Amino acid sequence: MPRMTQPELEQLMDKSFPSWRTFSQIVGIGENDITIRMPFRQDLVRAGGTISGPALMALADTAAYYVTLVHAGPVPSAATANLDIHFLVRPKPADITAVATMLRLGRRLAVSKVDLLSGDDLVAHATVTYALPSS
Amino acid sequence: MPRMTQPELEQLMDKSFPSWRTFSQIVGIGENDITIRMPFRQDLVRAGGTISGPALMALADTAAYYVTLVHAGPVPSAATANLDIHFLVRPKPADITAVATMLRLGRRLAVSKVDLLSGDDLVAHATVTYALPSS
Amino acid sequence: MPRMTQPELEQLMDKSFPSWRTFSQIVGIGENDITIRMPFRQDLVRAGGTISGPALMALADTAAYYVTLVHAGPVPSAATANLDIHFLVRPKPADITAVATMLRLGRRLAVSKVDLLSGDDLVAHATVTYALPSS
Amino acid sequence: MPRMTQPELEQLMDKSFPSWRTFSQIVGIGENDITIRMPFRQDLVRAGGTISGPALMALADTAAYYVTLVHAGPVPSAATANLDIHFLVRPKPADITAVATMLRLGRRLAVSKVDLLSGDDLVAHATVTYALPSS
Numbered sequence: 001m002p003r004m005t006q007p008e009l010e011q012l013m014d015k016s017f018p019s020w021r022t023f024s025q026i027v028g029i030g031e032n033d034i035t036i037r038m039p040f041r042q043d044l045v046r047a048g049g050t051i052s053g054p055a056l057m058a059l060a061d062t063a064a065y066y067v068t069l070v071h072a073g074p075v076p077s078a079a080t081a082n083l084d085i086h087f088l089v090r091p092k093p094a095d096i097t098a099v100a101t102m103l104r105l106g107r108r109l110a111v112s113k114v115d116l117l118s119g120d121d122l123v124a125h126a127t128v129t130y131a132l133p134s135s
Numbered sequence: 136m137p138r139m140t141q142p143e144l145e146q147l148m149d150k151s152f153p154s155w156r157t158f159s160q161i162v163g164i165g166e167n168d169i170t171i172r173m174p175f176r177q178d179l180v181r182a183g184g185t186i187s188g189p190a191l192m193a194l195a196d197t198a199a200y201y202v203t204l205v206h207a208g209p210v211p212s213a214a215t216a217n218l219d220i221h222f223l224v225r226p227k228p229a230d231i232t233a234v235a236t237m238l239r240l241g242r243r244l245a246v247s248k249v250d251l252l253s254g255d256d257l258v259a260h261a262t263v264t265y266a267l268p269s270s
Numbered sequence: 271m272p273r274m275t276q277p278e279l280e281q282l283m284d285k286s287f288p289s290w291r292t293f294s295q296i297v298g299i300g301e302n303d304i305t306i307r308m309p310f311r312q313d314l315v316r317a318g319g320t321i322s323g324p325a326l327m328a329l330a331d332t333a334a335y336y337v338t339l340v341h342a343g344p345v346p347s348a349a350t351a352n353l354d355i356h357f358l359v360r361p362k363p364a365d366i367t368a369v370a371t372m373l374r375l376g377r378r379l380a381v382s383k384v385d386l387l388s389g390d391d392l393v394a395h396a397t398v399t400y401a402l403p404s405s
Numbered sequence: 406m407p408r409m410t411q412p413e414l415e416q417l418m419d420k421s422f423p424s425w426r427t428f429s430q431i432v433g434i435g436e437n438d439i440t441i442r443m444p445f446r447q448d449l450v451r452a453g454g455t456i457s458g459p460a461l462m463a464l465a466d467t468a469a470y471y472v473t474l475v476h477a478g479p480v481p482s483a484a485t486a487n488l489d490i491h492f493l494v495r496p497k498p499a500d501i502t503a504v505a506t507m508l509r510l511g512r513r514l515a516v517s518k519v520d521l522l523s524g525d526d527l528v529a530h531a532t533v534t535y536a537l538p539s540s
Binding site: 286287304316318324327328331332346347349350352355356360 | 408453481482484
């Protein structure tokens with residue numbers, strides 16, 4: 001069950017990462033997941049006209065961070081322990097939506113999966129582990 | 136054995152990704168590896184004073200791309216199929232060096248590993264698969 | 271859309287891996303996924319009374335292999351290119367169910383995800399890439 | 406620096422996993438790594454005459470377990486948190502050697518990499534995270 005609402009998460013981000021809104025927007029928080037959107041910007045495109053891999057990785061990491069905060073509570077010092085991502089199709093230059101789902105919230109680690117979508121197409125799948133600060 | 140020299144790789148990058156030099160510099164090419172450096176910039180830092188995870192992932196992906204090009208030849212349309220990265224210590228705000236080593240160059244896939252270093256400290260370890268264009 | 275029925279897959283396995291039934295059973299094939307079950311056996315248990323990690327990895331790899339065959343067609347020489355697995359909870363000594371879902375079937379690579387369940391509990395999540403033989 | 410000698414590790418394994426010697430043998434312990442060998446057995450072979458992927462994954466997990474115990478001390482309840490493996494070449498039916506190197510020993514997590522070799526050929530590369538028991 002979520003421990004933070006969308007306004008609470010947005011306030012925490014405003015305080016910890018003031019410029020976060022230029023990169024992604026929070027669309028909504030579900031029981032066990034969060035949906036965010038990366039608005040298209042020309043500087044996210046790489047040669048060949050597709051959204052760059054690093055932009056997709058940053059988005060996956062961000063979505064996993066948010067779902068971790070929502071479920072673990074306001075621990076902005078949580079840090080990525082590992083991330084794996086599989087690129088499925090090269091996304092065309094357009095907004096990308098990320099849906100991060102909490103798989104397991106432990107005392108020390110939070111594991112989530114992230115689906116990245118361009119419209120209805122799944123363009124990448126990631127699994128991300130966040131290490132939680134000692135309480 | 137390398138199929139591209141450092142000047143050839145730099146020319147290819149100048150043509151395909153004109154702004155690449157703002158992000159990383161090529162330090163040298165070995166028999167089976169390549170070393171690159173991401174010069175420190177304030178905008179690579181995240182809250183807490185450490186280099187951000189997405190900057191490290193972008194660097195790992197870039198180093199793997201370069202070692203793939205050096206060994207597969209000039210195929211700039213090679214694309215990341217998957218990347219996994221393990222963050223080991225939070226790097227302090229300073230240059231990061233990446234050493235990418237080719238593990239296996241096949242006809243269709245190139246697998247490399249990347250060690251990211253801050254000074255002598257290993258800060259992250261990645262494994263990256265690039266899909267090669269059909270010849 | 272599936273290109274093999276359950277009886278066709280079972281016949282292919284009987285021919286290619288005669289002893290496969292001692293390890294897992296096919297429960298059913300969906301539009302985009304397959305469900306298999308690893309019946310509990312005492313030799314799957316490790317110290318501590320939990321199902322061993324290698325048994326779970328073998329099950330994830332097997333489920334991904336089956337969903338790849340079902341969607342790519344009868345290519346038993348398909349081979350795992352990479353597998354990543356996250357262990358979420360230690361499963362108690364009981365049957366494990368695996369649900370493998372095809373994420374992307376390309377000409378050369380098939381990427382699937384696998385959820386491993388003990389009853390209703392998600393115990394592990396894997397992502398698996400199979401390399402398809404050249405046609 | 407190692408905290409367990411080879412005889413101490415072998416005694417711990419004899420006590421915790423009595424049948425471990427049928428699967429692998431410890432070749433030697435270095436400053437930061439451990440080398441083990443999986444003797445060839447016919448039942449490790451899959452169709453096509455190559456060592457099976459699950460056998461290689463089990464070996465990688467085992468080697469990572471040993472290097473974790475050697476560096477963290479006698480904590481047999483350490484459990485795999487995640488494992489990723491990249492298969493590079495299909496190994497011929499022969500002994501496989503695994504070299505596991507500790508990348509980072511933290512208080513809660515131990516991350517190691519494992520190279521699997523058939524003779525001099527690198528056949529797979531894995532990265533493994535073990536979760537350490539709370540002390």
